[in-house]
Amino acid sequence: MKPYLREKKSFAFEDIPEDTCFEAGYLVTVNSGWRSRTPQIDNEKCIGCGQCYLYCPDGVIAMDGKTPVIDYDFCKGCGICAKICPKSAIELR
Template structure:
């Protein structure tokens, strides 16, 4: 499994630090999206692991673990699609 991940970034200090062209390393994240959120989804014990939330999350922040699903809160925007799509109402939105 691989995905873009957070990496340190230092602003260019001198001219030679600037990239030479417009191409750059793929999957290079420097900021989080967690600040966009008013509510955070919580996966409760009712979860039957049907993976609907995993499939329909526009940000792909719900990921499979050994014992079910977990959420990457660094990049969750709190849209609540997972809560709506869940057939067992196993996801609750909690005010931040």
């Protein structure tokens, strides 16, 4: 199951569990604010090899068939995708 952003973000006394056990993959904050540069994919150049998908430390690139799609909510802009791309199809702007 892929962790995802939830509606309920703040927890009052009653909502806090007794134990330290909670639903897996419960996200309340995004990481987009970490980014100073944003990767942009040039779909003309992209050959759909999926290297960017494989090597993304945050797992924010998904392959929609042969097209990589970036989840900008959680991309930190590290630029590994741009470096790994064999066709230089990703640029950080």
